[in-house]
Structure formats: structure tokens, C-alpha cells
Amino acid sequence: MENILSVSNLSYFYQDGDIIRHILKDITYDFEKGKFYTILGESGSGKTTFLSLISALEEQKSGQINYENINIRQIGLDNYRRNKVGIIFQSYNLIPYMTGIENILVAMSITNNKLPENKETVAKNLLKYVGIDSIKGNRTINKLSGGEQQRVAIARALSTDVNLILADEPTGNLDQEMSEEIVKLFASLAHEHKKCVIMVTHSKEIAKKSDVTLILEKGILKKDE
Numbered sequence: 001m002e003n004i005l006s007v008s009n010l011s012y013f014y015q016d017g018d019i020i021r022h023i024l025k026d027i028t029y030d031f032e033k034g035k036f037y038t039i040l041g042e043s044g045s046g047k048t049t050f051l052s053l054i055s056a057l058e059e060q061k062s063g064q065i066n067y068e069n070i071n072i073r074q075i076g077l078d079n080y081r082r083n084k085v086g087i088i089f090q091s092y093n094l095i096p097y098m099t100g101i102e103n104i105l106v107a108m109s110i111t112n113n114k115l116p117e118n119k120e121t122v123a124k125n126l127l128k129y130v131g132i133d134s135i136k137g138n139r140t141i142n143k144l145s146g147g148e149q150q151r152v153a154i155a156r157a158l159s160t161d162v163n164l165i166l167a168d169e170p171t172g173n174l175d176q177e178m179s180e181e182i183v184k185l186f187a188s189l190a191h192e193h194k195k196c197v198i199m200v201t202h203s204k205e206i207a208k209k210s211d212v213t214l215i216l217e218k219g220i221l222k223k224d225e
Contacts, residue, residue: 001032003069004164004196005054010063012049023049025219026063033163036190036197038207040224041216047200048168050216054198055166056081067164083112086157088167092149096142100127100152103141104159111160126155130185147178154185165189167199171206183209 010027013020023046031037041047052058054065056077065072072080081087094103104123108115116122127137130151141149150170157165167186171179183206189195190211199210207213213224 001034003030004033005031006066008064011061013061022219027221029221031196033196034190034194035211036187037212038210039200039214039216040207045216046219047216051166051168051200055085055087082110084162085164086162088153088157088170090169090172092153094141094149094153097140099140100132100137103152104156107156108159113161126158130155146173163195165195165197169200
């Protein structure tokens with residue numbers, strides 16, 4: 001498998017009065033296409049910070065993040081976020097007064113990636129893929145359940161035709177049955193569609209269903225043996 005995302009000597013800290021608090025320390029790791037990764041760690045271990053850095057929502061203090069062997073700063077952080085990565089949040093971050101289809105069309109309208117002409121058909125097909133029928137796809141977001149909203153958020157992340165999917169506790173607000181469905185979807189994206197899926201979770205049960213489990217502890221990322 002080819003590497004899609006590589007981090008080397010990645011560090012992040014913040015100043016708290018006279019004290020420097022280290023969140024991430026010299027992390028080096030390569031992520032491959034076609035694999036589903038989970039990152040486990042206790043609350044405050046730096047999981048969300050790590051995801052924020054590799055999604056370019058925040059900038060690291062030192063070290064390097066490469067996408068397809070190019071530094072993301074060279075790609076341009078806005079450009080990288082808009083065209084290279086799909087981000088799925090625990091709180092969905094959808095526009096509540098728009099429909100599922102409209103939310104996806106908004107995402108498709110701001111990417112520079114080459115997309116099919118008929119974007120609405122693509123949006124409907126993506127919703128169908130994640131288990132949302134056309135009736136629900138035409139409902140405003142605030143009329144959908146949490147699980148349905150998360151499915152729309154996944155479809156939105158896929159709509160710009162990216163190969164890197166990052167998910168921050170995407171099952172945190174869902175029941176067990178819905179969580180399992182979402183995890184199956186992520187595995188399918190990795191194995192059948194050759195995406196690289198990196199998911200932050202606190203659930204060891206969910207982590208067991210991924211290809212690679214990484215543990216973030218005291219700012220250090222290591223593989224779970």
C-alpha cells in the first residue's frame with residue numbers, strides 16, 4: 001500500500017503562564033491508502049489536537065505533515081482542507097436549515113477537485129450509499145435523527161472526491177447499533193474504495209474493528225500490539 005499521509009517529529013504545546021504544556025511530542029508515523037485506522041486515548045491525551053493538525057485546522061509547533069510526499073504548508077493549508085481531506089465531526093457541523101442534499105452541494109461548490117457535471121445526482125447517490133433515501137435526503141437537517149445526520153456528514157465528506165477521511169469521535173452521540181453501522185461504512189470506504197480513514201475514538205470495541213489501532217498516551221503515538 002502507498003503512504004498518503006506522513007507525519008514526522010510532530011509536536012504541539014501551549015504556554016500556560018510560565019509553564020509550557022506539551023500535548024504531542026515528536027510523533028512520526030505513516031498512514032496508508034486502503035486502511036482504516038483508529039486512535040485511542042484517554043480524554044485530554046491529545047487525540048483531537050492530532051486530528052486538528054493533520055486536517056490543517058491548527059498548525060503544529062514543530063515537525064512536518066506530508067500529503068502524498070508534499071508538505072501541506074507547500075500545498076497551502078486552505079487548499080489542503082478544501083481539496084485533499086474530508087472531515088467528519090462528532091457534532092456533525094451541518095447547516096440545519098438546509099436539506100441533506102443541499103449540505104452536500106455546498107461542499108461540492110467550494111472544492112477545486114474535478115467533479116461530475118450533475119452534482120445533484122452525485123449527492124443523491126452518495127446519500128443512498130450511506131443509507132439515506134431520497135425522501136430523507138430532501139428533509140432539512142433539523143428533521144433528521146442523530147444517526148441520519150452523521151450519515152449525511154459522511155456523504156458530505158466524500159462528495160469532494162478525497163482519499164483521506166478524518167473522523168473525530170463520529171459515533172460519540174450515537175447508540176451502539178448506529179455506531180456499528182457507521183464503523184462498517186468506514187471499513188468499506190477503506191477496503192473497497194481505497195480511502196485512508198483515520199478515526200479518533202474512546203471505544204476499545206470500535207478500535208477492534210479497524211485495521212490498525214494506535215494509542216495516544218502522554219503525547220506519544222504508538223501502535224497497539
